[in-house]
Amino acid sequence: MVPDHLNRVWLKARDRLRRPGAGILLGTTSTLLLVLSLVGFSAEKSTEQGARKPSLLDLLDEVARDAEQKEAPPGLPPEVPKAASWSSPLARQCSGIDQSMRKRLLSKRRKLAQLRQSIPADPTNYGDRFRSNPWGQPIDPAPRVVVLHETVYSLTSALNTFLTPHPRDEDQVSYHTLVGLDGSIVDVVDPLKRAYGAGYSAFLGEWAVTNSEFDGSVNNFALHLSLETPDDGQGRTGNHSGYTAAQYDALALVLDGWLERFEIDPAAITTHRHVDLGGARADPRSFSWSDLQQRLAALGTMCHS
Template sequence: MVRDRLSRYWSDLRSRVQEHRGLSITAAAAGSLALGLVGWVLVDQGGLSHAGVRPSLMELLDQVGRERGRQLEENPSSSVPLPPKSRSWRSPLARQCSDVDTALRSRLNQLDARSSSWRAFVKIDPTNFGERYDQDAFGRRIDATPRVVVLHETVYSLGSALNTFMTPHPRDEDQVSYHTLVGQDGRVLDLVDPLNRAYGAGFSAFLGEWAITNKKLKGSVNNFALHLSLETPPSGANANGTHAGYTTQQYDALALVLSGWIRSFNLPPAAITTHRHVDLGGERGDPRSFDWSKLQVRLAALGDLCVT
C-alpha cells in the first residue's frame, strides 16, 4: 500500500514538472509583449497609484489568502457535500425597450469602434488561472458554460492588482485573478480568456449553485463565472463601506465589456451580480458604491435590456 502511494506521488510530481516546463516556455515566448503592456499600465504613476501610496504585494495577497484559506477543507470528505441554501437574487437591472438615450448609444458605439486604443490583452502567470472542468471532483458531469458575471473592485490600484496576477502563486490559497480589469481612465485589460476559469471568488455560490473541482476546497462559482473588477478610486484604499465611486469612463467600458459577454454567452441581465452577493463567508462587500442606474442606462442604450 505504501509503495503504491509513493509510486503515485512520484508519477504526479514528474507530471507537474513537465507541465511547468511547458508553461515556462510559453511565458518566455510572450515575455516581450507582456512587459510592454505592463509598462503601458504603470507608466502614469500618478494615475494608477493612490495618492502616491503603493500597497505592497503582500498586503493584497494577505487579503486574498484569507478568503481562499477559508475555502480549504482541513479534512476533505469522499462524500459529496450538500449544495448551499439558495440565496435569492433580485437584479437591480430592469427590462427597458423604450426611453433609450440615443446620444449615449452613439457615443458608446463610437467608443466600441476604436476599442483597440483602450483595450488590450495582458498575459498573467498560468498559476493564477486554469481550464473550466466538465466534471467535478467526484466524477459527476457539470456544466462549465459561463452563466453568471461577478463584479468586483481591486481595492488598490490597477498596477498593484496586475502585479499580483503576474506573480507565480503555487499555493492554491494564494491564486487569484479576474477575467478583466477596468481602470479609472476607462482602459480595459483582459487577463483570462472567458473560456478559461479565473480565480475571482473563493467560498461562493449563485442561486444555490457551486462547483467543487478540488476535494480539498469548498465549492465556488469560478467554474461557471466570469469575473470583472473595477479599479477602486483612491478614497477606497481602505476597509470602509463606501468610497467616491467609479468614473464615467469606467461605466462606459464596463457596459461595452458586459454587452459583449451578454451576446457571446446569451446571458440574461439578471446574471450580472456582485462578489458581495455570491460570497458565502459573509466578509466581501465589493464592489462598494456601485451605481446600478449608470449601468442600466448604458446597457439599455446598447439594446441589451429589451429582453423578457
Template structure:
C-alpha cells in the same frame, strides 16, 4: 514437536480450513450474482470495480456532489428594463464604438499561469459539467489597477494566494483584458449563485468560478481601506463596463439578472465589493446598447 502441542496445531488447521471454505462460498455467491444480474447488495465484482475506481475520478455520475449551503437569493438591483433591440441613438452608438474597440484594438496583459486555470468538464465526483459562462461577478481592486495587475503577474504556487479576473477597468475607462472568457479565473473562493456552485476540490468546498466571468473596477483613492463606501466609480468606468458586459452577453447566455457582485456570491461573508456601485448608471448604458432584452 511433542504430542502435547499437536492438538493445538490440528485445531488451527481446522479453523483455517473453515475460513477458506467460507471465502470460497462468498466468492461463488458473488460471481453467481454478477452473472445473474441480481440487484440489492453489491456483488463481489461490483465491490472490486469500486475499489479500482480512482477516488477523485469515479465513473461519471457515480457519486452525488454536495449542494451549496442555503444562501440569500440574488435579486438584481436593476429595475424593470427598457428593452430596445438595437443600440439607441447617439449614446448607444458611442457605447457601441467601445464594444467594437474591444474587438479591434484590445489592451491585453498576459498574467502568470499559476493564477488561472482551465474550465472543468467534470466535477471532483465525476459528474459532467457545463462550463459555459452564465454569470458575471463584479469586483473592485481596493488599491490601484497597477497593484492589481502586478499581483496577477506574480507566481503564486499556493492555492490560497492565487487570484485573477478576466478584466480590470481603470478609473480612466481603459479596459485591460487578462484572460479569455474560456479560461477559469480565480475570482471567488467558496461561493455560490442561486443555488449553483461547482466542487472541483472537496477539501475547499464549491465555487462559481467554473461558470463565471469576473471583472474588477479600479477603486478610487479614498476607497483604499476597508470602509463601507467611497466616492464611487467614474462615468468612464461605467461606459467601459457596459461595453464589456454587452460583448459577453452577446457571446454567452448571460441575462441581465445574472450580473451580480462578489459580496452576493461569497459564502464566507468576508467580501463587500464592489462598494458604492451605481446600478442605475450601469442599467441606463446597457439599455442604450440594447443589452437588457
C-alpha cells in the same frame, strides 16, 4: 489525401526536376507543394464541413477538461450552503434611451478591439474549466453568471498580483478583465478559462467543486470583472466616491459583448458581495446599478425578450 489537382501539379514538377540543372529547385519546390497540399486539404475540409463557425460548446470542449483522474474521494460532494436569493436591480428597457449616450457607446464599441489591452496572468493564477467534479459527476463549464468586483487598491497593484506566480492554491487569484478609472480595459484571463475571482461562493443555489480539498465556488461557470477603486476607497471599509463615467462606459461595453457571446441573461450580472458565502466581501462598494442600466439600455442589451 492530396487532392487530384495537386497530384497533377506534382507530376509536372517531377518531370521538370528530372532535367539537368533542376536539382537546386528540389527543396523549394517540395516545400511549396507541401504547403499547397495543406492549403488544398484545408479548403477541401472546410467545404465538406460547410465552414461552420465553432459553437460555444465546441470552444469549451477545447479548453474544458474532466477532473484529474485520481481515486474518487470518499462519500459524496458537499452540498451547497443555502445562499441568498438574487433579485437583479437591472430591468428590461426598450424606451427612454439617452441618444447621446447611445451614440457615444456605439462609437466606442466600433473601436473596442483597439481600446482593449491584453496582459495575461501568470498560469498559476487561473486554470481550465472542468466538466466533471472529483467524484466523477458531470458539471457544466459554460459561463452563465457575471460577478462584479473592485480592486480595492490600484489597477497596477492588482495586475502585479496576477502576474506574480502563486504555487499555493490558497494564494491564487485573478479576474478575467479589469477596468481602470480612465476607462481602460485590461484582459487578464481568457473568458473560456477559469479565473479565481471568488473562493467560497454560490449563485442561485449552485456552485462547483473542482478540488475535494476546498469548498465549492462559482468560478467554474463565472466571468469575473473588477473595477479599479478610486483613491479615497483604497484599503478602507465602507463606501467611497464611486466609479467614473468612463468606467461605466467600458464596463457596459465588456458586459454587452459577454452577454451576447455566452448568451447570458442580464439578470445574471451580480456582485462579489452577493455570491460570497463567508460574509467577508463587500465589493463592489458604491456601485451604481442605474448608471449600468442606462448604458446597457443604450446599447440595446436590455430590450431583449
